[in-house]
Amino acid sequence: MSLSSDYSRIESAIRYIEQNFQQQPSLGEIAGNSGLSPFHFQRLFKRWAGISPKRFLQFLTVEYAKGLLQESRDLLDTAYQAGLSGPGRLHDLFVTIEAVTPAEFKRNGAGLRIRYGFHDSPFGECLLSVTERGICGLSFCPGERKEALADLRDRWSGAGLIEDAMATRSFAQKIFEPGRQKVPLFLKGTNFQIKVWEALLRIPSGQVCCYEDLAQAVGQASASRAVGTAVGSNPVAFLVPCHRVIRKSGIVGNYRWGAARKKAMLVWEAALSAEK
DNA sequence: AATGCTTTATACT
């Protein structure tokens, strides 16, 4: 049983909890709703995130999220000060990042060859696209593959697209490994967007920050709303961890590929870092 | 001019 086939069940459990959190559903009720016995429910979580259902539920509460927010209050600053990841130093982390030049930006990737493929992941099927210079796209396609592809074509209207799952597979396998080696990223965005995305990379796995903190980190404390839209236009899901930004109130907030998926990612990472 | 992965304040249920 693969992680990706577990995901749809995980997501439906999250959905159920979202909708019924007011009446405090029991483990049995949640299990029943996903068509599983409590026993299999237990196995499912162990397999997918390595935690018990009970821990899983705890990670999903607003209280827990608030605690995390508190913890990482000045996390962006400290990471920055430690010299771990200033603008030129991101390479020490788990990705390298390269932005398109202004001229390239205008040409929308003209002359560029992009290879793409669909792969399974712990968060459902995803569309991965790469150039010689790095990964330029990662998105999830819960419904139509077509939509994900149209979006890719849209963002790189000048580039040639080649379906080549063989080429993208090796990347796809690396991406969701806990202690993965670094992968190259190739990003296209406005100055503001690139700045915001770089700031996202400073949030460690298992931690979160709010939009306001992020705004402060890019030097525009009152631009939390604009930061939100920039975060939302992140082209490389998961690797650029836009899912680690939540509302100040502890509410997880919106996500391009569904709030349930965002929560799933946060729980998954929380479980990972709690292991140690 | 309108929109959005926000935030804060204010008013209701």
Next chain:
DNA sequence: AGTATAAAGCATT
């Protein structure tokens, strides 16, 4: 307590 509504604020289309 939780939930609507309004307004402020700012990059992007």
